Amino acid sequence: xxxxxxxxxxxxxxxxxxxxxxxxxxxxxxxxxxxxxxxxxxxxxxxxxxxxxxxxxxxxxxxxxxxxxxxxxxxxxxxxxxxxxxxxxxxxxxxxxxxxxxxxxxxxxxxxxxxxxxxxxxxxxxxxxxxxxxxxxxxxxxxxxxxxxxxxxxxxxxxxxxxxxxxxxxxxxxxxxxxxxxxxxxxxxxxxxxxxxxxxxxxxxxxxxxxxxxxxxxxxxxxxxxxxxxxxxxxxxxxxxxxxxxxxxxxxxxxxxxxxxxxxxxxxxxxxxxxxxxxxxxxxxxxxxxxxxxxxxxxxxxxxxxxxxxxxxxxxxxxxxxxxxxxxxxxxxxxxxxxxxxxxxxxxxxxxxxxxxxxxxxxxxxxxxxxxxxxxxxxxxxxxxxxxxxxxxxxxxxx
Ligand code: FEO
Numbered sequence: 556x557x558x559x560x561x562x563x564x565x566x567x568x569x570x571x572x573x574x575x576x577x578x579x580x581x582x583x584x585x586x587x588x589x590x591x592x593x594x595x596x597x598x599x600x601x602x603x604x605x606x607x608x609x610x611x612x613x614x615x616x617x618x619x620x621x622x623x624x625x626x627x628x629x630x631x632x633x634x635x636x637x638x639x640x641x642x643x644x645x646x647x648x649x650x651x652x653x654x655x656x657x658x659x660x661x662x663x664x665x666x667x668x669x670x671x672x673x674x675x676x677x678x679x680x681x682x683x684x685x686x687x688x689x690x691x692x693x694x695x696x697x698x699x700x701x702x703x704x705x706x707x708x709x710x711x712x713x714x715x716x717x718x719x720x721x722x723x724x725x726x727x728x729x730x731x732x733x734x735x736x737x738x739x740x741x742x743x744x745x746x747x748x749x750x751x752x753x754x755x756x757x758x759x760x761x762x763x764x765x766x767x768x769x770x771x772x773x774x775x776x777x778x779x780x781x782x783x784x785x786x787x788x789x790x791x792x793x794x795x796x797x798x799x800x801x802x803x804x805x806x807x808x809x810x811x812x813x814x815x816x817x818x819x820x821x822x823x824x825x826x827x828x829x830x831x832x833x834x835x836x837x838x839x840x841x842x843x844x845x846x847x848x849x850x851x852x853x854x855x856x857x858x859x860x861x862x863x864x865x866x867x868x869x870x871x872x873x874x875x876x877x878x879x880x881x882x883x884x885x886x887x888x889x890x891x892x893x894x895x896x897x898x899x900x901x902x903x904x905x906x907x908x909x910x911x912x913x914x915x916x917x918x919x920x921x922x923x924x925x926x927x928x929x930x931x932x933x934x935x936x937x938x939x940x941x942x943x944x945x946x947x948x949x950x951x952x953x954x
Pocket of ligand 1: 635637638639640701720
């Protein structure tokens with residue numbers, strides 16, 4: 556017996572929760588799980604909007620069958636081809652052989668490449684619509700949010716937007732798919748982490764999509780991950796707008812690597828300087844304990860970043876280096892930046908962290924501290940001063 560989750564007249568939620576995987580895309584931790592959302596429109600024609608990860612296809616198909624009472628699926632609309640959503644396409648096509656697949660030209664390249672499917676296709680382009688009877692879907696292309704074939708669709712009668720990954724979040728759905736029936740406490744941080752890690756590189760394409768969709772009256776957003784947004788709609792659109800403009804608030808993230816505690820001691824002094832500089836928003840992350848995805852989420856929130864690293868084989872500590880690469884990959888902008896480090900016989904980490912700033916076109920604020928052996932009183936004072944200067948620059952940036 557499945558609970559009918561009716562989003563609007565004839566529109567149903569048929570997604571699944573993944574509480575099994577530890578790592579999304581095999582590298583991003585899922586402490587709260589994740590949902591793969593799919594939607595079914597049951598009109599004169601039946602349209603299924605996206606599928607789910609193949610591991611959950613049994614539960615997925617059972618939900619569809621219980622709503623359809625033997626009717627076939629006429630159309631499968633493919634908004635996005637990443638396998639967390641496209642994974643059950645081949646199985647669905649076997650279950651409903653007459654089903655037509657609806658996508659754009661790029662979708663069909665992926666469909667052929669992944670599943671060797673090149674028949675029963677209906678190609679749509681910007682502004683095209685697909686009639687289902689009383690309802691219809693109108694298609695809008697959203698390339699690079701966050702793959703090239705991504706499109707969204709709009710159902711005018713219920714004013715529902717099917718937004719692909721956009722407005723998605725990590726976190727499985729605990730007892731309901733609707734935002735107003737869920738405790739959303741952990742979703743806001745998880746939504747920012749999802750954005751930072753998955754979509755963060757693509758600020759401009761997100762802005763383009765938001766501009767395009769702003770003309771539509773929207774009552775409900777159905778993303779491919781996380782809650783169906785209807786009560787918090789304005790908030791989620793505003794968050795996406797903010798993040799895709801790389802807007803931040805005053806605060807400092809201090810990620811550090813430390814093998815034996817010396818760089819950590821410097822980090823503590825930096826943080827004390829930040830607070831003395833007038834900022835309470837200071838987050839210290841040990842890169843060996845905290846997964847980089849959580850650090851990235853904080854970097855997308857705050858406008859200050861001070862990175863600490865010991866020199867390791869003449870370079871930055873490997874996990875610090877990996878974090879810097881992830882920041883660079885995402886094209887993060889507008890940060891007040893500095894760095895500090897320690898070494899025992901040859902330096903190198905501070906050089907790497909300074910070159911990183913040059914590559915990002917960020918100004919280095921204050922004098923980076925590079926301390927030999929255990930932290931000296933002089934080095935701790937300099938770290939304190941560095942934190943203070945960065946905090947003041949963060950506050951000034953927002954004036
Ligand atoms: Fe949720 Fe880009 O797949």
